[in-house]
Amino acid sequence: MNPKNNSSKRFLEIVKQLRELIHQENVAVGGKLPSERELAERLQVGRSTVREALRSLELLGLIETRRGEGTFLSDFRKHQLVELLSTFILQESTSKKDVHKTRETLEKEAIRTLCHSENYTKHSIWDAFIVKLQHEEVSREDIIREIIITSNNRLALKIWFLLKQFAGEPYRSQMSIDEKNVWIQLLTSLKNGDELMSISLYNEWLLLMDRREI
Amino acid sequence: MNPKNNSSKRFLEIVKQLRELIHQENVAVGGKLPSERELAERLQVGRSTVREALRSLELLGLIETRRGEGTFLSDFRKHQLVELLSTFILQESTSKKDVHKTRETLEKEAIRTLCHSENYTKHSIWDAFIVKLQHEEVSREDIIREIIITSNNRLALKIWFLLKQFAGEPYRSQMSIDEKNVWIQLLTSLKNGDELMSISLYNEWLLLMDRREI
DNA sequence: TAACTACGAGTGGTCAGACCACTTTGTAAT
DNA sequence: ATTACAAAGTGGTCTGACCACTCGTAGTTA
Numbered sequence: 001m002n003p004k005n006n007s008s009k010r011f012l013e014i015v016k017q018l019r020e021l022i023h024q025e026n027v028a029v030g031g032k033l034p035s036e037r038e039l040a041e042r043l044q045v046g047r048s049t050v051r052e053a054l055r056s057l058e059l060l061g062l063i064e065t066r067r068g069e070g071t072f073l074s075d076f077r078k079h080q081l082v083e084l085l086s087t088f089i090l091q092e093s094t095s096k097k098d099v100h101k102t103r104e105t106l107e108k109e110a111i112r113t114l115c116h117s118e119n120y121t122k123h124s125i126w127d128a129f130i131v132k133l134q135h136e137e138v139s140r141e142d143i144i145r146e147i148i149i150t151s152n153n154r155l156a157l158k159i160w161f162l163l164k165q166f167a168g169e170p171y172r173s174q175m176s177i178d179e180k181n182v183w184i185q186l187l188t189s190l191k192n193g194d195e196l197m198s199i200s201l202y203n204e205w206l207l208l209m210d211r212r213e214i
Numbered sequence: 215m216n217p218k219n220n221s222s223k224r225f226l227e228i229v230k231q232l233r234e235l236i237h238q239e240n241v242a243v244g245g246k247l248p249s250e251r252e253l254a255e256r257l258q259v260g261r262s263t264v265r266e267a268l269r270s271l272e273l274l275g276l277i278e279t280r281r282g283e284g285t286f287l288s289d290f291r292k293h294q295l296v297e298l299l300s301t302f303i304l305q306e307s308t309s310k311k312d313v314h315k316t317r318e319t320l321e322k323e324a325i326r327t328l329c330h331s332e333n334y335t336k337h338s339i340w341d342a343f344i345v346k347l348q349h350e351e352v353s354r355e356d357i358i359r360e361i362i363i364t365s366n367n368r369l370a371l372k373i374w375f376l377l378k379q380f381a382g383e384p385y386r387s388q389m390s391i392d393e394k395n396v397w398i399q400l401l402t403s404l405k406n407g408d409e410l411m412s413i414s415l416y417n418e419w420l421l422l423m424d425r426r427e428i
Numbered sequence: 429t430a431a432c433t434a435c436g437a438g439t440g441g442t443c444a445g446a447c448c449a450c451t452t453t454g455t456a457a458t
Numbered sequence: 459a460t461t462a463c464a465a466a467g468t469g470g471t472c473t474g475a476c477c478a479c480t481c482g483t484a485g486t487t488a
Contacts, residue, residue, distance in 0.1 A: 052266055251439080261472085263472080
């Protein structure tokens with residue numbers, strides 16, 4: 001009766017029990033969990049079963065293991081999960097085109113949101129970028145990221161970040177004079193809250209990038 | 215030399231190799247993977263290592279195992295994935311508001327795309343929906359899903375699907391007369407390719423839903 | 429011939445024990 | 459006190475052995 005159970009998925013039970021144990025023992029982030037051997041004994045299962053559960057949690061980024069040291073509760077805000085899922089979900093069945101399009105959608109929406117925002121304290125941000133642009137000290141990515149951050153949608157930011165990573169685009173390559181000018185105009189119209197102009201300029205920028213065979 | 219390697223985390227390697235194998239062998243969703251014993255031999259590792267990788271993927275909901283039968287590639291839209299996503303990614307750091315906003319962004323973009331599309335064969339789809347609306351045989355979700363599908367961005371569709379599930383909104387609840395009318399107008403302007411009008415109507419619909427305390 | 433039964437092969441689920449590689453710690457020699 | 463080294467502890471992996479379950483098939487029966 002001990003070595004088995006009618007229902008399969010024992011390791012899922014262990015995952016659950018591990019979570020409870022972590023909670024009960026009040027293991028802090030970065031804290032150490034009991035050793036695999038000890039867990040096996042306490043939970044009355046084989047070590048391999050414990051390992052399967054631990055490995056799963058590790059792949060999720062919930063715990064971190066260091067050989068010779070032990071298993072530690074990690075900060076689960078790490079991106080492990082996201083990256084993993086992205087490789088599975090985004091793979092192939094999703095064309096590059098879709099990734100581009102969706103990324104652009106998020107960027108446009110951020111611009112639209114900012115145009116309707118009334119937070120004038122942020123003007124200094126765009127002014128600063130305009131200055132930087134004239135002195136060649138800034139990348140596209142920095143600007144766009146700031147735009148999305150300022151639009152204040154963390155989820156959109158996460159997704160955008162993922163897509164950017166996945167697409168692996170040359171977001172940091174050199175900007176041409178034309179491109180800089182478009183950005184300066186775009187940031188300016190952003191300050192003015194001119195949605196139509198901003199979107200129009202964004203589209204112009206897209207065309208510029210297209211011509212460069214991104 | 216075989217039983218070990220300088221770098222730890224062998225099972226992570228296996229996870230990666232499994233992904234490649236799935237891809238190379240063109241395993242379809244629902245398709246069967248090689249048995250654990252066969253995988254162990256092919257990848258030149260012990261069965262326990264293979265298991266740790268498989269169990270991890272199972273917890274992610276990427277594969278499904280049935281005792282006595284085998285391991286199968288599962289549809290990621292099922293089970294845990296959404297829950298896990300909601301638990302670890304969307305949770306807390308992401309507010310409901312962001313989920314709504316992002317979902318609406320995707321929906322709007324689909325509408326915009328359709329307005330610029332020139333595929334007139336799809337008019338029949340919207341005509342059909344208009345008829346259904348007048349006879350109360352269709353839900354918001356059906357319409358919106360069709361819009362996004364027709365906009366032909368599979369990635370956006372996937373993300374939208376995830377967000378919809380997470381938000382758990384009453385996408386299927388009864389539609390009021392007003393709401394139906396808005397949709398009919400929206401679908402009509404969609405046929406005409408009138409972007410401004412379509413977006414305006416969409417925003418009108420959002421207001422309607424707001425008033426209902428979604 | 430058709431339907432049923434029983435059995436064996438194949439597969440996932442689990443366990444125990446054995447090493448290996450690495451880190452920490454404690455102890456002994458300097 | 460410092461250093462060097464051995465031992466204990468821990469994760470990483472492999473092997474072989476069962477168990478529980480599914481499924482196809484050979485053999486039996488109606």
